[in-house]
Each structure stands twice: as structure tokens, then as C-alpha cells.
Amino acid sequence: MAAILTVDGLHKSFGSHQVLRKVSFTVEPGHVVGLVGPNGAGKSTIMKIILGLIPYDRGQVTIGGQSVGITSHQALGQVGALIEYPGIYPFLTGKQHLQLFAQGPDKQKRVDAVVHDMGMEKYINSKAKRYSLGMKQKLGVAQALLNEPALVILDEPMNGLDPAAVKSLRDLIRAKADAGTSFLISSHILSELEKVADDVLILNKGLIVEQTSMTAMVNRGAEVYLIRTSDDQVTKQALGNASIPIMESPQGVLVNHEDLNDVLRVLVMSNIHVDDIAHVQHDLESSFLDMVNAGKGGARDANAH
Numbered sequence: 001m002a003a004i005l006t007v008d009g010l011h012k013s014f015g016s017h018q019v020l021r022k023v024s025f026t027v028e029p030g031h032v033v034g035l036v037g038p039n040g041a042g043k044s045t046i047m048k049i050i051l052g053l054i055p056y057d058r059g060q061v062t063i064g065g066q067s068v069g070i071t072s073h074q075a076l077g078q079v080g081a082l083i084e085y086p087g088i089y090p091f092l093t094g095k096q097h098l099q100l101f102a103q104g105p106d107k108q109k110r111v112d113a114v115v116h117d118m119g120m121e122k123y124i125n126s127k128a129k130r131y132s133l134g135m136k137q138k139l140g141v142a143q144a145l146l147n148e149p150a151l152v153i154l155d156e157p158m159n160g161l162d163p164a165a166v167k168s169l170r171d172l173i174r175a176k177a178d179a180g181t182s183f184l185i186s187s188h189i190l191s192e193l194e195k196v197a198d199d200v201l202i203l204n205k206g207l208i209v210e211q212t213s214m215t216a217m218v219n220r221g222a223e224v225y226l227i228r229t230s231d232d233q234v235t236k237q238a239l240g241n242a243s244i245p246i247m248e249s250p251q252g253v254l255v256n257h258e259d260l261n262d263v264l265r266v267l268v269m270s271n272i273h274v275d276d277i278a279h280v281q282h283d284l285e286s287s288f289l290d291m292v293n294a295g296k297g298g299a300r301d302a303n304a305h
């Protein structure tokens with residue numbers, strides 16, 4: 001099936017500051033794609049460009065096969081979005097906000113359905129000036145989902161939500177995706193998207209440094225061993241000479257599961273005494289940091305837990 005969103009070779013500078021470099025990816029129908037990167041990586045800029053809110057220097061964005069840009073917005077009829085902070089009118093109730101944005105003949109039905117889906121019944125008739133940060137965030141997400149668009153773009157949607165609200169939002173996104181809606185969701189916390197995203201794009205300094213399935217990312221994160229030896233410095237040097245990738249940790253040296261046999265062979269041949277080998281949970285955030293560090297050419301460093 002053709003991609004609902006295609007971003008191809010996107011470049012963007014603000015003055016002399018280049019914030020996006022050759023960014024390319026697709027969002028397939030019914031897929032949840034996580035756009036993950038540290039603060040300032042360029043996530044919001046990508047989303048604003050996709051929504052035709054800011055111009056770009058080079059590249060192409062298409063939604064449902066139609067080109068999108070600052071002067072061509074027609075394809076955006078298929079898109080719902082929440083970017084940065086939700087636009088809230090303090091003196092309107094949550095329901096009045098939704099009624100304002102509802103489209104089509106079944107407006108009231110759409111409003112009632114999204115209020116139910118988002119679990120907002122208790123406060124939907126109160127004025128938005130009384131809403132907490134989390135309630136405002138939920139109202140913003142509800143507006144994005146309201147008209148059942150084919151593509152939903154959410155910038156840090158979990159911000160300000162308590163753990164129960166995060167879980168129910170994840171479940172709702174998953175259910176909508178399983179019914180065919182596509183999502184592009186940003187976060188600076190990879191594990192926040194672990195249970196919901198099919199695919200993940202890791203962005204650092206305007207460059208996509210990794211593009212993979214969430215399953216591959218999770219599997220990769222789990223299979224790490226911590227090796228403790230009589231001399232970590234000598235161990236690092238011996239493994240480095242054998243071109244075996246390592247990650248440094250205060251407790252020893254971390255190696256990938258698939259390299260374990262080669263590691264043991266090198267240690268034995270180098271007469272290095274092995275004190276301990278332990279399987280450690282190298283969590284998703286550490287994998288993410290490794291990729292970001294590798295992407296900017298920095299040292300790989302990780303903490304064993």
C-alpha cells in the first residue's frame with residue numbers, strides 16, 4: 001500500500017543555522033511512527049513543515065500522493081495535528097472547543113465519540129481556564145483526532161499526562177492505528193513510545209541517525225553482556241585491536257550478545273582473567289543515547305544497571 005506521508009530529502013535552515021539535513025522517511029497506512037530526538041534535534045520543525053506552517057529550503061513532502069508546502073495546503077484536509085502547545089480559549093468549555101472544530105454532517109456524534117474515547121466526560125463542560133496542563137493536553141489531542149483524519153501528527157503528546165492518562169492515550173492510538181489511522185508522534189523519551197510505535201526514527205542535530213522497527217530496537221537493547229576482568233584497560237585495548245565494538249561502563253565493559261564468543265576468544269588469547277560475565281538490561285534510553293552519541297561522532301558510553 002502507498003505511504004500516506006512521504007518526506008524526501010528535506011533541508012531547512014533558520015538564517016545560517018542549518019536545522020534539518022536531508023531528512024527522508026515515510027509513514028505507512030495504519031503505522032505509528034515515533035520521531036525521537038533530544039531537545040533541539042528538529043522534531044517540531046519537521047512537523048511544522050509537513051503541516052505547511054513554515055517553508056523549507058529543499059526536498060519534498062507529500063500526503064496521500066499530493067505535494068504539501070507553504071502555499072499548497074489541500075492535502076492537509078486528511079491530517080489532524082497537535083503541535084507544541086494546544087491552542088486553548090480560556091472562556092470556552094472543552095466541548096465548545098470541539099464543536100468549533102468538528103466537521104461534516106455528524107458533528108455532535110464526532111464530539112461525543114472523542115470525549116468518550118479520551119475519557120474527558122467529567123470536565124468537558126467546564127471552562128478551559130480551569131483545566132490542568134494534562135487536561136489541556138488531552139483536549140489538544142482530542143481536537144487532532146476529532147474528524148477522524150487519515151494521518152495524525154502529535155508533537156510530544158504525553159507531556160503533562162499522568163501515568164494512567166499516558167496508558168489510555170497509548171491504547172487509543174494503538175486501537176485507531178489498528179483500524180487504519182496513521183500516526184507520526186514525537187518524543188524526547190524513546191521508552192514513552194516503546195509500547196505504541198511500529199517504527200522509530202532517531203533524529204539528532206537535524207539528521208536521521210537511525211530508522212528501524214521498534215521491535216528491532218527493543219531486541220537490540222536487551223542483548224548486552226557486562227564483562228568484568230582483572231584489568232579493564234587491557235581488556236578494552238585487546239577488544240579494540242580485534243575491532244569488537246564495546247561500550248564503556250563504570251562496572252566493566254559492555255559487549256553485544258552476537259560478539260560474545262569472539263570476546264571470550266580474544267580474552268583467553270590475551271591471557272586476560274575473566275572475573276564475571278553478566279547479562280544486563282541495556283535499556284532503550286541507553287540504546288538511544290548510544291545512537292545519538294554515535295551520530296554526532298562522540299564516544300559510546302553506557303551505564304550498566
Ligand SMILES: Nc1ncnc2c1ncn2[C@@H]1O[C@H](COP(=O)(O)OP(=O)(O)OP(=O)(O)O)[C@@H](O)[C@H]1O
Pocket residue numbers: 014017019037038039040041042043044045046188
Ligand atoms: N523560528 C525559528 N527561528 C530560529 N531558529 C529556530 C526556529 N525554530 C526552531 N529553531 C531552531 O531549530 C532547532 C530545532 O528546533 P525544534 O524546535 O525543531 O527542535 P525539537 O527537536 O522539536 O526540540 P524540543 O524537543 O526542544 O521541542 C533548534 O536549534 C531551534 O533553536
